[in-house]
Amino acid sequence: xxxxLAILTLAVLLVSCGPSADKPVAGSDDLKTYLPAEKELxxxxxRGVPQEFRGDDLYIYMDGGAAxxxxxxxxxxxxxxxxxxxxxxxxxxxxxxxxxxxxxxIYTFKxxxxxxxxxxxxxxxxxxxxxxxxxxxxxxxLTGFDREVETTQRLLRVGQLVDSxxxxxxxxxxxxxxxxxxxxxxxxxxxxxxxxGLFQSYPFTTTDAFGIKAGVKGDxxxxxxxxxIEYETPERSLERFAAVAKSLQEDPxxxxxxxxxxxxxxxxxxxxxxxxLRALRRWILIVLGPISAESAxxxxxxxxxxxx
Amino acid sequence: xxxREFLKTSAVLGAVSAxxxxxxxxxxxxxxxxxxxxxxxxHGADFGKATEKAVALLGGIEKYxxxxxxxxxxxxxxxxNPGAHTKPEIVRTAIRxxxxxxxxxxxxxxxxxxxxxEATGLGKAVVEGGARLRIxxxxxxSLFRALPLTRGKVLKEAKxxxxxxxxxxxxxxxxxxxxxxxxxxxxxxxxxxxxxxxVNRFFHTGDFKTKPDDIEHLDQxxxxxxxxxxPTLCIVDATEFLTTNGPFGPGEISSPKKVxxxxxxxxxDSYCTTLLGMRGEDIVMIKRGHExxxxxxxxxxxxxxxxxx
Numbered sequence: 001x002x003x004x005l006a007i008l009t010l011a012v013l014l015v016s017c018g019p020s021a022d023k024p025v026a027g028s029d030d031l032k033t034y035l036p037a038e039k040e041l042x043x044x045x046x047r048g049v050p051q052e053f054r055g056d057d058l059y060i061y062m063d064g065g066a067a068x069x070x071x072x073x074x075x076x077x078x079x080x081x082x083x084x085x086x087x088x089x090x091x092x093x094x095x096x097x098x099x100x101x102x103x104x105x106i107y108t109f110k111x112x113x114x115x116x117x118x119x120x121x122x123x124x125x126x127x128x129x130x131x132x133x134x135x136x137x138x139x140x141x142l143t144g145f146d147r148e149v150e151t152t153q154r155l156l157r158v159g160q161l162v163d164s165x166x167x168x169x170x171x172x173x174x175x176x177x178x179x180x181x182x183x184x185x186x187x188x189x190x191x192x193x194x195x196x197g198l199f200q201s202y203p204f205t206t207t208d209a210f211g212i213k214a215g216v217k218g219d220x221x222x223x224x225x226x227x228x229i230e231y232e233t234p235e236r237s238l239e240r241f242a243a244v245a246k247s248l249q250e251d252p253x254x255x256x257x258x259x260x261x262x263x264x265x266x267x268x269x270x271x272x273x274x275x276x277l278r279a280l281r282r283w284i285l286i287v288l289g290p291i292s293a294e295s296a297x298x299x300x301x302x303x304x305x306x307x308x
Numbered sequence: 309x310x311x312r313e314f315l316k317t318s319a320v321l322g323a324v325s326a327x328x329x330x331x332x333x334x335x336x337x338x339x340x341x342x343x344x345x346x347x348x349x350x351h352g353a354d355f356g357k358a359t360e361k362a363v364a365l366l367g368g369i370e371k372y373x374x375x376x377x378x379x380x381x382x383x384x385x386x387x388x389n390p391g392a393h394t395k396p397e398i399v400r401t402a403i404r405x406x407x408x409x410x411x412x413x414x415x416x417x418x419x420x421x422x423x424x425x426e427a428t429g430l431g432k433a434v435v436e437g438g439a440r441l442r443i444x445x446x447x448x449x450s451l452f453r454a455l456p457l458t459r460g461k462v463l464k465e466a467k468x469x470x471x472x473x474x475x476x477x478x479x480x481x482x483x484x485x486x487x488x489x490x491x492x493x494x495x496x497x498x499x500x501x502x503x504x505x506x507v508n509r510f511f512h513t514g515d516f517k518t519k520p521d522d523i524e525h526l527d528q529x530x531x532x533x534x535x536x537x538x539p540t541l542c543i544v545d546a547t548e549f550l551t552t553n554g555p556f557g558p559g560e561i562s563s564p565k566k567v568x569x570x571x572x573x574x575x576x577d578s579y580c581t582t583l584l585g586m587r588g589e590d591i592v593m594i595k596r597g598h599e600x601x602x603x604x605x606x607x608x609x610x611x612x613x614x615x616x617x
Contacts, residue, residue, distance in 0.1 A: 056509075059505070059509060059512070062386070062387065062555075062556040063386055063500075063505075063508070063555070063556075064487065064488075064489055064493075064500075064508075064511070064512050064526075064555055065386075065387070065488065065554070065555050065556030066512070067488060067489050067512045067526075068488040068489075091388075109488075109553075110552075110553050110559070112552055112559070112560045114560075127558075127560070128560075128561070129390060129558065130558035141558065143389055143557070143558045145388075145390065195523060196488060196489060196523070199491070199523055200488055200491060203491065203590065206523045206524045206527070206592050207523070207524060208523070253589070253590070
């Protein structure tokens with residue numbers, strides 16, 4: 001699994017190349033520390049005072065939208081609006097998560113596949129009218145409310161100012177390195193820490209049959225996705241595999257379910273996509289896509305061979 | 309007044325029906341079935357005009373808003389992010405149509421603080437349109453009336469903001485969009501905007517870490533809540549909405565430029581799922597709503613009419 005090693009190496013490089021040595025270390029959990037100074041903003045001015053939300057207070061800010069942040073591990077949020085004299089505005093959100101894995105996870109959850117990579121934090125993505133980047137245990141989201149060049153430039157500028165204040169070197173979770181590296185679309189990687197994130201990626205089951213605590217998904221240029229769900233022990237993986245297989249078998253939205261072995265199952269969803277699942281050591285592996293069961297089996301076999 | 313009394317019974321006392329072990333609620337469902345399930349869709353870049361056209365397809369606002377009726381409206385103002393809130397043009401148009409029908413007081417009810425209404429532009433649309441913005445203090449539980457839900461499978465009690473019961477007609481004005489909890493939000497889920505946020509919190513925090521049925525938990529709670537409330541009419545913003553990172557955003561946007569109207573919230577939600585590349589059956593909330601007898605999930609059984617605006 002040479003390509004997987006390459007991803008791990010990349011992760012290490014991200015750490016070493018991420019924050020520069022001259023960045024101040026923000027040791028305080030006062031998120032206002034990360035706000036740009038007024039003199040750095042030019043014509044743009046802060047509008048109102050920053051809002052801060054801790055723990056379950058996130059529900060006050062974003063109601064049901066808070067659940068996914070809580071699943072990843074949310075600590076606190078700071079929100080500051082900015083406006084220029086021409087009526088343009090943007091909102092800065094600084095999310096402090098429990099740990100770096102959580103920040104990486106919620107970052108992967110929020111970024112789209114079409115975003116343009118930007119040199120902010122450990123990794124950043126600029127989309128139509130917003131950008132996200134993560135660094136250490138922080139996720140930064142900047143939202144503009146139009147698609148004007150000036151607004152986009154300002155998003156990037158404010159992002160740089162915040163980035164310059166955060167010094168939180170971290171690598172993506174090691175689990176990311178377990179995805180097969182060949183033909184992986186790197187911007188497609190999603191890291192999960194619970195059932196909501198996984199469900200949003202693909203509705204395998206509306207119950208938490210996976211009992212997922214950590215998992216990762218990547219899309220591949222051949223059109224399929226590969227999932228690795230991690231468990232504490234091989235026994236737990238096998239036990240959860242059985243629960244998932246049962247749930248999928250009983251769900252009318254799937255058909256052609258068959259157990260190929262005690263630890264391997266294949267089935268088809270309503271769109272005709274194949275799902276291949278295998279319990280392997282501490283993981284459940286899933287291949288999902290418009291491919292044949294034979295191809296899915298081959299991908300799972302290749303993975304197992306590489307692991308050996 | 310006869311018409312008004314009828315609407316009052318069907319729309320608002322649909323809530324009180326929960327107190328009576330669902331008897332009135334069954335009557336309400338029978339009425340909807342007798343009228344047939346109809347969903348109207350208007351497409352166009354002028355969202356106000358699309359709103360008018362969609363309601364016109366259903367027979368006009370006068371069919372739902374009698375002269376002198378007090379009207380409660382419920383737009384979604386959850387987030388100022390693009391594609392995350394009901395468009396002000398749609399709300400403005402709904403208010404104007406009610407006024408033209410001869411409505412009495414029109415009020416927008418919410419426990420979301422005023423800043424949300426300012427940030428989304430919805431507060432301005434409501435007030436300039438001549439309606440009243442009634443913000444209920446979300447921390448004051450005395451402003452919410454408990455309604456036992458005898459048919460609720462998970463949610464056993466709703467707490468609906470008390471001022472809601474002053475109104476004869478209830479216009480549900482949600483936006484349809486992605487939702488990170490259950491992949492979809494629309495007409496049914498919007499009713500959480502009338503329910504106490506303390507109770508709503510239970511929908512989302514059935515403890516995701518330990519309970520095996522959490523995703524279904526949220527959906528079942530919403531279906532149960534819908535036993536307590538029956539909108540007179542739903543007008544759904546499907547013009548531009550979040551397809552990722554909902555319900556709050558920011559996220560990717562789809563722009564079908566459609567306004568969807570009807571009485572049957574299950575059928576409306578089932579239709580709107582197709583705009584997000586899904587089917588009604590894919591969303592547990594919609595299935596549970598159908599199982600509760602709240603509406604039709606099968607779009608083949610729905611009279612769906614579309615028009616250009």
